[in-house]
Amino acid sequence: MRSRVLFARLAPLLACVGLLAVWQVAALTLNNDSFPTALDSIRAIPSILGDKEALINILASLRRMAIGFGTAVLVSIPLGLLMGRSRSVASFFNPLLMVIYPVPKAALMPIIMLWLGVGDLSKTLVIFLGVSLPVIYHSFEGAKAVEEKMLWSGAAMGLSAVERLVRIVLPAALPEILTGCRTGLVLALITMITSEMIARQSGAGNILFNALDMGQYDTVFAMIIIIGGMGIFLDAAFERMRERLVRWSEPQFDIPLSFS
Amino acid sequence: MFVSDVEKAASMNLMPSRSDLKAEAAPAAKPTIAMIEIDHVSQVFQTSSRQDHLALSDISLTVDDGAFVSILGPSGCGKSTLLYIVGGFVAPTRGTARMKGNPITGPGPDRGPVFQEFALFPWKSVLGNVMYGPRQQGVKAAEAEAQSRALIEMVGLKGFEHFYPKELSGGMKQRVALARTLAYHPAVLLMDEPFGALDAHTRTRLQNDLLNIWERDRKTVLFVTHSVEEAVFLSDKVVMMSRSPGRIRQIIDIDLPRPRRRTELLLDPRYQKYVVDIERMFDDAGDDELQP
Ligand SMILES: Nc1ncnc2c1ncn2[C@@H]1O[C@H](COP(=O)(O)OP(=O)(O)OP(=O)(O)O)[C@@H](O)[C@H]1O
Ligand SMILES: [Mg+2]
Numbered sequence: 001m002r003s004r005v006l007f008a009r010l011a012p013l014l015a016c017v018g019l020l021a022v023w024q025v026a027a028l029t030l031n032n033d034s035f036p037t038a039l040d041s042i043r044a045i046p047s048i049l050g051d052k053e054a055l056i057n058i059l060a061s062l063r064r065m066a067i068g069f070g071t072a073v074l075v076s077i078p079l080g081l082l083m084g085r086s087r088s089v090a091s092f093f094n095p096l097l098m099v100i101y102p103v104p105k106a107a108l109m110p111i112i113m114l115w116l117g118v119g120d121l122s123k124t125l126v127i128f129l130g131v132s133l134p135v136i137y138h139s140f141e142g143a144k145a146v147e148e149k150m151l152w153s154g155a156a157m158g159l160s161a162v163e164r165l166v167r168i169v170l171p172a173a174l175p176e177i178l179t180g181c182r183t184g185l186v187l188a189l190i191t192m193i194t195s196e197m198i199a200r201q202s203g204a205g206n207i208l209f210n211a212l213d214m215g216q217y218d219t220v221f222a223m224i225i226i227i228g229g230m231g232i233f234l235d236a237a238f239e240r241m242r243e244r245l246v247r248w249s250e251p252q253f254d255i256p257l258s259f260s
Numbered sequence: 261m262f263v264s265d266v267e268k269a270a271s272m273n274l275m276p277s278r279s280d281l282k283a284e285a286a287p288a289a290k291p292t293i294a295m296i297e298i299d300h301v302s303q304v305f306q307t308s309s310r311q312d313h314l315a316l317s318d319i320s321l322t323v324d325d326g327a328f329v330s331i332l333g334p335s336g337c338g339k340s341t342l343l344y345i346v347g348g349f350v351a352p353t354r355g356t357a358r359m360k361g362n363p364i365t366g367p368g369p370d371r372g373p374v375f376q377e378f379a380l381f382p383w384k385s386v387l388g389n390v391m392y393g394p395r396q397q398g399v400k401a402a403e404a405e406a407q408s409r410a411l412i413e414m415v416g417l418k419g420f421e422h423f424y425p426k427e428l429s430g431g432m433k434q435r436v437a438l439a440r441t442l443a444y445h446p447a448v449l450l451m452d453e454p455f456g457a458l459d460a461h462t463r464t465r466l467q468n469d470l471l472n473i474w475e476r477d478r479k480t481v482l483f484v485t486h487s488v489e490e491a492v493f494l495s496d497k498v499v500m501m502s503r504s505p506g507r508i509r510q511i512i513d514i515d516l517p518r519p520r521r522r523t524e525l526l527l528d529p530r531y532q533k534y535v536v537d538i539e540r541m542f543d544d545a546g547d548d549e550l551q552p
Binding site for chain 1: 344347348349366367368369371372373375377379380381382383384392393396397424425426440441444446
């Protein structure tokens with residue numbers, strides 16, 4: 001039992017080491033300039049993180065991501081919940097969302113850049129759009145599934161319609177909402193990099209693609225490791241918070257799907 | 261005490277069917293006020309296949325202030341629907357329901373439902389669930405907690421205050437649902453098979469507790485059950501319903517002395533006769549789904 005717990009703890013680490021080992025062997029056997037070894041790439045990390053310019057760029061990316069994600073969540077949760085509880089709100093927004101849903105948000109980037117320039121605003125807007133849809137969708141599904149009798153119980157206790165939405169629908173749908181937010185968080189990272197790939201001006205994605213242009217392949221792979229690491233860290237941190245918030249809803253024998 | 265002398269005399273023979281009880285209120289021993297009036301209520305549901313389904317057909321029923329009225333009937337005859345209409349959760353297709361003479365337009369804390377499905381708040385602990393109503397009514401946290409703890413103890417869940425609903429058995433959830441509704445002191449209790457998931461021992465205990473609360477606080481109770489014995493044991497009146505469409509078939513006044521003690525009643529031939537007569541009536545109608 002103890003060894004199993006220990007294994008569960010170490011598993012993510014082992015997975016990373018294994019992946020790096022495969023990479024190392026593959027790079028050594030292929031011996032290709034554009035495919036540096038894992039060790040060379042890791043060695044390039046400190047010089048990137050030590051560089052003030054690069055650090056500012058990465059922090060600027062993270063800031064845009066935080067703002068885009070935060071505003072998207074703040075707008076999408078109430079909208080999704082309202083859509084899940086009100087037929088008229090749902091039928092008003094549904095056509096709009098159905099049109100936006102399948103469009104890759106990065107594909108909108110050129111138009112957005114045309115209107116809003118290549119600065120922070122465009123990139124943050126793309127992140128916002130990328131995060132919104134899964135959060136709206138999951139909030140909507142969560143709100144729709146709230147047991148009617150639970151709302152009736154609240155109404156009998158004297159809760160108004162707005163109070164019921166905030167104090168019953170929101171907590172009842174929280175597990176579903178947070179599932180949407182978790183997807184949204186990863187999408188935020190993806191759209192963040194993509195937006196910087198299109199609007200090449202600053203940011204983590206910009207460092208990556210500049211290095212690619214200049215043939216600095218160890219920097220390219222180092223950036224991939226850094227960005228991937230950020231993703232893994234953010235997801236694990238979010239998952240830890242989510243678990244704490246919805247402990248009341250988890251089935252007894254849950255299989256966790258996270259690195260936390 | 262809510263029964264006229266005429267009916268007392270006739271109590272050994274079950275009263276004939278009446279669809280409107282108001283006519284019967286005339287020579288009452290003690291003046292009573294109608295707490296709830298259900299006035300020619302019908303309920304039509306649209307099914308997903310776009311067919312009209314008549315769930316309740318022309319129901320009229322008066323429940324006096326302080327009365328304990330049970331509703332008995334086969335599964336699907338509209339008992340829950342009737343409670344929802346009185347609770348103000350569902351608007352009747354035809355007819356009106358009134359409380360103290362005012363038409364019921366929506367839910368309110370004067371009518372406390374205990375749902376068949378419990379409908380506990382899963383993100384709240386047992387204590388959090390029970391405290392929810394009093395807190396909403398503006399009772400101070402410390403006071404609400406003390407009252408709620410007492411109620412939790414009453415329903416036999418002391419020690420489970422900090423359990424979440426998912427960690428409770430069906431019968432335990434049912435008891436939390438009961439405590440949660442009692443906690444905000446509704447004048448009318450609308451109870452939908454509140455003891456359905458309980459073992460015989462706990463059921464008896466909670467029946468007694470409910471009767472104590474009812475006698476002490478002068479509550480009006482509308483109580484749905486599948487158990488004929490439970491209905492006779494608890495009630496002043498038993499409303500028998502039939503199915504397809506849901507109709508009131510008969511209303512029977514239970515003229516047994518109070519306070520009632522189960523062990524004494526079980527030996528009482530009057531009690532036995534009520535139970536047997538009611539069961540016979542359901543048998544005759546061929547409503548096989550009623551389980552005594
Ligand atoms: N929302 C609804 N839509 C369509 N039909 C409904 C709806 N709710 C109830 N019904 C129908 O109304 C009838 C009465 O349902 P109700 O739940 O009131 O029965 P019940 O007497 O409480 O049954 P049980 O003893 O099984 O709880 C049933 O035939 C059911 O199919
Ligand atoms: Mg029912």
